[in-house]
Amino acid sequence: MAELTIWTLDWVSEGPRGFVRDLRLRWACEEAGLAYSVRTIPFEDRTTNHLSRQPFGQVPYLDDGELKIFESRAGLLHLARKSERLMPRDPVGEAETVQWIIAALNSIEMVSVPWWFLGLSDATDNGLDAWLESRLDHIETVLNEREWLAADRFTAADLLMADVLRVPKVRAYGVRPASENYVARMTGRPAFRKAYADQLAHYAAADKSRSTGA
Ligand SMILES: N[C@@H](CCC(=O)N[C@@H](CS)C(=O)NCC(=O)O)C(=O)O
Numbered sequence: 001m002a003e004l005t006i007w008t009l010d011w012v013s014e015g016p017r018g019f020v021r022d023l024r025l026r027w028a029c030e031e032a033g034l035a036y037s038v039r040t041i042p043f044e045d046r047t048t049n050h051l052s053r054q055p056f057g058q059v060p061y062l063d064d065g066e067l068k069i070f071e072s073r074a075g076l077l078h079l080a081r082k083s084e085r086l087m088p089r090d091p092v093g094e095a096e097t098v099q100w101i102i103a104a105l106n107s108i109e110m111v112s113v114p115w116w117f118l119g120l121s122d123a124t125d126n127g128l129d130a131w132l133e134s135r136l137d138h139i140e141t142v143l144n145e146r147e148w149l150a151a152d153r154f155t156a157a158d159l160l161m162a163d164v165l166r167v168p169k170v171r172a173y174g175v176r177p178a179s180e181n182y183v184a185r186m187t188g189r190p191a192f193r194k195a196y197a198d199q200l201a202h203y204a205a206a207d208k209s210r211s212t213g214a
Contacts, residue, residue: 004029005063006075007053010040011206021072022060023199024163028076028156030191032083038202073105076156086156096150100157109164111135116169136176139165143178154189162186 006029008022022038029036041050047057054061054070061068062075064082069075080087080097087097112135115128139161142149149157165171166183186192 003065004034004036004079006036006038007050007061007063008038008040008059008202009043009046011043011210012203017200017203018196019167020059020199023195024072024159025060025062025075025079026195026198027159027163027192028079028086030194031154031159031189032079032085034079034083038198073101073160076160077101080156085154086159088151088153088155093151093155097155097157100149100155101160104157104161104164108135108139108161112164112167112170116167119169132170133174136170136174136179140176140179143182158186162192 006022006025008020012020026036026038028034041059046059049057050059050061051057053068058070060072060075061070062078063069064078067078069078076086077098087094111128111132115126115132118126118128148154149161162183165179166187171180171183187196
């Protein structure tokens with residue numbers, strides 16, 4: 001049995017499918033060639049039924065034998081420490097990878113997630129438009145000049161940045177050819193396609209068992 005277990009919800013509605021963050025860990029394991037299994041917790045009562053494993057009642061979380069980790073980024077860093085394919089072992093390559101992982105979270109996703117949620121409201125103006133635009137324009141400049149974020153090759157930093165940028169509403173917000181090309185290249189990788197297809201299949205199977213009560 002695989003030592004690595006990725007925990008996620010047993011079912012979600014159509015909207016988040018393909019974007020539930022267990023995908024970050026599935027994708028990383030696929031890139032690294034690490035064996036893993038996926039286990040689930042019930043969607044019903046999800047805010048309280050696994051607080052001992054994820055204090056905010058969210059998914060994913062990861063088991064590696066006795067070691068237990070919540071937060072997708074912490075899980076990703078753990079996997080990156082296990083595989084050089086995700087993070088180089090030389091100090092410069094490692095520092096660049098960690099730096100861009102944190103940039104994806106703290107400089108882009110920190111803006112894009114609240115921007116996305118504000119966009120769900122009825123307000124005509126999203127107060128975060130200018131902030132998001134500035135962050136997306138800056139990353140566009142970076143991606144115009146390079147193929148990879150760190151170490152001149154694919155790393156966990158590209159995985160995370162692409163996962164943050166691939167959200168359809170973010171992708172459609174302005175015209176940024178370098179970012180678009182980058183997202184298309186990263187999500188065209190066989191490891192991403194496998195992880196994505198597996199997540200969709202997981203929830204499709206859950207639909208079936210909910211409808212048959214199996
Ligand atoms: N910071 C957390 C966020 C995780 C997160 O947003 N999880 C979503 C699924 S992608 C979730 O569990 N949503 C259910 C909820 O918040 O009730 C991480 O990256 O692991």
